[in-house]
Amino acid sequence: MRTEDPRPIALKDYSEPDFWIDEVHLDVDLAPETAQVRSTLAVRPNASRPGKDSLRLDGEGLELLEVHLNGEKLGPNRYQEDESGLTIMEVPAGAFTLTTVSRCNPAANTALTGLYLAGGIFCTQCEAEGFRRITYMLDRPDVMAVYRTRITAEKALAPVLLANGNCVESGVLEDGRHFAEWHDPYPKPSYLFALVAGDLGCVRDAFTTASGREVDLRIYVEPGNEDRCAYAMDALKRAMAWDEKVFGREYDLDIFMIVAVSAFNMGAMENKGLNIFNDKYILARPDTATDLDFANIEAIVAHEYFHNWTGNRITCRDWFQLCLKEGLTVFRDQEFTADMRSRAVKRIADVRMLRTHQFPEDGGPLAHPVRPDAYIEINNFYTATVYEKGAELVRMIYTLLGAEKFRKGMDLYFTRHDGRAATVEDFLEALSDGSGVDLSQFKRWYHQAGTPEVMASGKWDGAQQEYVLQLSQVCPPTPGQPHKEPLHIPIEIGLLGEDGADLPLSPIGGTAAASGAHVISLTKREQTFRFKNVTAKPVPSLLRGFTAPVKLSSNLGEREWAFLMAHDSDPFNRWEAAQKYASMILTGNIAALSNGKIPRAGTGFAGIVRKILNDPGLEPEFVAQMIVLPAEQTLAQAIGQDVDVEAIHSAREAFRASLAEQLYAEFERAYNENETPGTYSPDAEAAGKRSLRNTCLGYMAATGRADAIALAKNQFDTADNMTDSMAALGVLAHTDCPEREEALRAFHDRWKDDHLVMDKWFALQATSPLPGTLSRVRELMAHPAFSLRNPNKVRALIGSFATANQLRFHESGGEGYRFVAEQVLALDKINPQVAARLLGAFKSWRQFEPVRQAHMRETLERIVSQAELSRDVYEIATKTLG
Numbered sequence: 001m002r003t004e005d006p007r008p009i010a011l012k013d014y015s016e017p018d019f020w021i022d023e024v025h026l027d028v029d030l031a032p033e034t035a036q037v038r039s040t041l042a043v044r045p046n047a048s049r050p051g052k053d054s055l056r057l058d059g060e061g062l063e064l065l066e067v068h069l070n071g072e073k074l075g076p077n078r079y080q081e082d083e084s085g086l087t088i089m090e091v092p093a094g095a096f097t098l099t100t101v102s103r104c105n106p107a108a109n110t111a112l113t114g115l116y117l118a119g120g121i122f123c124t125q126c127e128a129e130g131f132r133r134i135t136y137m138l139d140r141p142d143v144m145a146v147y148r149t150r151i152t153a154e155k156a157l158a159p160v161l162l163a164n165g166n167c168v169e170s171g172v173l174e175d176g177r178h179f180a181e182w183h184d185p186y187p188k189p190s191y192l193f194a195l196v197a198g199d200l201g202c203v204r205d206a207f208t209t210a211s212g213r214e215v216d217l218r219i220y221v222e223p224g225n226e227d228r229c230a231y232a233m234d235a236l237k238r239a240m241a242w243d244e245k246v247f248g249r250e251y252d253l254d255i256f257m258i259v260a261v262s263a264f265n266m267g268a269m270e271n272k273g274l275n276i277f278n279d280k281y282i283l284a285r286p287d288t289a290t291d292l293d294f295a296n297i298e299a300i301v302a303h304e305y306f307h308n309w310t311g312n313r314i315t316c317r318d319w320f321q322l323c324l325k326e327g328l329t330v331f332r333d334q335e336f337t338a339d340m341r342s343r344a345v346k347r348i349a350d351v352r353m354l355r356t357h358q359f360p361e362d363g364g365p366l367a368h369p370v371r372p373d374a375y376i377e378i379n380n381f382y383t384a385t386v387y388e389k390g391a392e393l394v395r396m397i398y399t400l401l402g403a404e405k406f407r408k409g410m411d412l413y414f415t416r417h418d419g420r421a422a423t424v425e426d427f428l429e430a431l432s433d434g435s436g437v438d439l440s441q442f443k444r445w446y447h448q449a450g451t452p453e454v455m456a457s458g459k460w461d462g463a464q465q466e467y468v469l470q471l472s473q474v475c476p477p478t479p480g481q482p483h484k485e486p487l488h489i490p491i492e493i494g495l496l497g498e499d500g501a502d503l504p505l506s507p508i509g510g511t512a513a514a515s516g517a518h519v520i521s522l523t524k525r526e527q528t529f530r531f532k533n534v535t536a537k538p539v540p541s542l543l544r545g546f547t548a549p550v551k552l553s554s555n556l557g558e559r560e561w562a563f564l565m566a567h568d569s570d571p572f573n574r575w576e577a578a579q580k581y582a583s584m585i586l587t588g589n590i591a592a593l594s595n596g597k598i599p600r601a602g603t604g605f606a607g608i609v610r611k612i613l614n615d616p617g618l619e620p621e622f623v624a625q626m627i628v629l630p631a632e633q634t635l636a637q638a639i640g641q642d643v644d645v646e647a648i649h650s651a652r653e654a655f656r657a658s659l660a661e662q663l664y665a666e667f668e669r670a671y672n673e674n675e676t677p678g679t680y681s682p683d684a685e686a687a688g689k690r691s692l693r694n695t696c697l698g699y700m701a702a703t704g705r706a707d708a709i710a711l712a713k714n715q716f717d718t719a720d721n722m723t724d725s726m727a728a729l730g731v732l733a734h735t736d737c738p739e740r741e742e743a744l745r746a747f748h749d750r751w752k753d754d755h756l757v758m759d760k761w762f763a764l765q766a767t768s769p770l771p772g773t774l775s776r777v778r779e780l781m782a783h784p785a786f787s788l789r790n791p792n793k794v795r796a797l798i799g800s801f802a803t804a805n806q807l808r809f810h811e812s813g814g815e816g817y818r819f820v821a822e823q824v825l826a827l828d829k830i831n832p833q834v835a836a837r838l839l840g841a842f843k844s845w846r847q848f849e850p851v852r853q854a855h856m857r858e859t860l861e862r863i864v865s866q867a868e869l870s871r872d873v874y875e876i877a878t879k880t881l882g
């Protein structure tokens with residue numbers, strides 16, 4: 001906890017460590033309340049920082065028992081201990097071994113970082129700085145060591161003992177105790193260390209790598225959950241094969257293990273050879289998991305596996321380089337999903353995610369570059385900017401280089417830096433050297449925060465038969481960065497002729513990027529691009545595939561958006577046009593509502609939706625995406641200031657109902673035609689049908705017609721899979737109808753002993769737009785299945801309320817804000833990382849109308865005025881206030 005205002009750590013202050021540690025031997029003796037750790041470090045001075053005679057190690061919350069140097073026990077005058085570590089004085093000039101014996105208390109560890117005991121399982125989480133809560137260490141990613149870990153525990157308490165690498169020895173001891181010893185031959189930073197011990201069931205499989213290595217694959221779960229691992233295992237094998245094929249990367253140990261635990265601060269963790277997962281992202285059975293759960297499992301299993309090369313074999317020199325592993329690995333998992341499922345749908349989902357989470361971050365008080373230059377608490381920087389925008393930067397490089405050169409650059413990156421801790425500069429240099437493409441201006445993307453705005457204005461010059469496209473870019477100021485330099489922005493474009501087909505593009509001058517005639521590079525503040533032989537006035541399709549994370553504005557009007565929505569050959573831009581068109585109608589209707597005017601019914605829009613619903617050539621999931629209206633939060637962002645959440649909600653609901661009235665028959669037909677009879681399969685095609693069907697159900701129910709509600713009730717009663725059950729329950733739970741409570745109760749009674757399904761039940765109620773939602777959320781906090789100590793529960797109930805229920809979180813009296821703040825403060829004492837995450841719900845506070853703004857400011861000020869805040873919450877609260 002904070003005693004004085006914490007000092008930021010800055011990238012410019014980076015220096016190499018005074019010592020290197022090449023080997024770590026751990027001997028961990030586990031009991032719930034005392035884990036005793038004997039650690040022996042092989043230390044050697046860093047030749048580039050000579051003459052250092054004291055060694056400073058990180059250590060937090062440890063009880064130090066003994067210190068030995070080269071086998072000799074040191075008296076207390078030879079070392080000094082304080083709250084953040086241990087200093088050994090007068091160390092030898094050459095290499096030496098240092099042994100410490102210390103204790104920590106896993107059962108009392110509610111922060112879930114370091115070594116903790118939850119649900120009867122001992123488990124570790126070391127990234128970013130958790131290892132120092134297990135034992136004393138140079139706990140920084142540029143110190144890479146080979147680890148040998150011996151675990152001892154009572155066999156009845158922990159029959160399974162796991163750590164990184166290969167198991168080299170195990171055996172039975174006296175008094176019902178046993179041990180296992182693990183050795184990981186690959187040098188790694190301490191943040192990739194892991195240990196798990198407990199009573200776990202195991203599902204096994206095998207994978208043979210391209211070079212013939214037999215890999216033993218294991219998924220460990222709570223006994224009883226073995227029947228929910230098949231999909232994760234299948235995804236793992238597909239990810240292993242994909243990484244060999246697409247990136248030429250093979251797995252490098254004889255065993256790969258995944259452990260699923262129910263108390264985990266985030267999604268999963270890529271510890272070497274021993275990934276630890278939030279069980280939400282492993283366990284799935286058709287009756288307990290939705291299609292979205294299956295898709296997330298596939299993506300996250302792959303993401304963590306891909307880290308073995310991008311993160312583990314090549315790690316980060318310091319935490320400022322976090323995007324080096326995260327942005328790159330997200331890009332890799334996005335490509336994997338695109339190859340496994342539908343590329344178009346995946347791109348839409350990723351851009352949706354970027355816009356809902358990253359754009360507000362980049363445009364608000366917490367804006368920071370993809371490579372931040374300072375932090376107070378590094379755990380606050382596992383952000384949408386580092387991850388999602390970080391992935392967009394890699395994607396832009398991919399677009400600029402083209403597939404072949406990108407692969408050459410990546411190959412060079414792997415050979416140059418394997419086994420090392422690298423920087424963003426190293427990455428860009430390898431990509432540039434490997435491809436021959438200059439990325440020097442591109443590098444600005446990594447240190448300049450904020451979402452660039454690109455303005456496009458196109459004109460057809462009939463006399464010259466040319467299309468002239470003027471582009472300009474600006475990037476608004478962000479905290480600490482008042483002035484911005486122009487960025488290198490790849491923009492894919494197309495021109496549509498009268499019939500809606502693409503015209504051949506002939507750029508004039510050197511405007512086309514090397515890799516494709518349709519990608520142009522905007523590098524200056526203002527630039528003009530010309531295309532010749534354009535014989536009739538075209539409609540431009542700009543930023544196809546969303547080739548750059550920018551906000552694009554243009555001189556296109558509703559007519560052109562409608563045209564693009566109906567015809568664009570680029571599926572992303574077709575979806576984009578639908579969103580733009582809908583957003584134009586909706587923002588108009590929101591203004592109309594506030595001025596007492598009549599909102600538009602959007603018959604033109606409905607007409608195109610009708611055509612899309614009737615087009616058998618389109619994949620169902622794409623159709624579903626095309627017809628979903630922009631979310632309330634997206635509309636709030638589009639309006640940008642003085643946001644009135646009630647007007648947004650009412651206008652959007654009214655428009656949904658109006659579309660549903662106009663197209664009821666079509667929705668009903670699509671509902672019936674997209675049934676997926678027979679055995680449930682989680683594949684993308686079947687999932688797409690369910691998605692479209694359930695989107696149609698939502699529309700029909702928006703009319704409030706009794707037959708639509710009855711249809712939802714019937715689907716709820718008869719569904720044989722969680723996707724259809726949840727979709728129907730969602731409709732009922734968010735509608736003021738008599739079936740609501742009954743369905744919620746039935747669902748509860750069926751699933752009350754299943755903690756993952758109960759999270760869905762909590763989230764559904766927390767996201768209800770009905771009045772009374774906040775009091776329901778308060779009541780649910782007292783439900784026996786809820787606990788502030790379990791991050792999934794907090795996210796399901798409080799997190800969904802704060803971040804996925806714009807209408808109710810922002811109730812005009814400020815009750816929603818005060819409630820969430822109360823929970824943030826209570827949680828801060830239990831788990832600061834989860835508390836700080838939750839506080840993120842306030843980041844866009846300045847975009848709301850004055851009364852709400854005042855409530856939010858007051859709430860944030862009250863948080864900041866608390867005496868004992870964690871660094872995590874302190875940093876987010878003070879920065880949010882600005």
Ligand code: B3K
Pocket residue numbers: 127128266268269270303304307326379382
């Ligand atoms: N690397 C971890 C995240 C660690 C978060 C630490 N606060 C999971 C991932 O990105 O794959």
Ligand code: ZN
Pocket residue numbers: 303307325326329
């Ligand atoms: Zn990651």
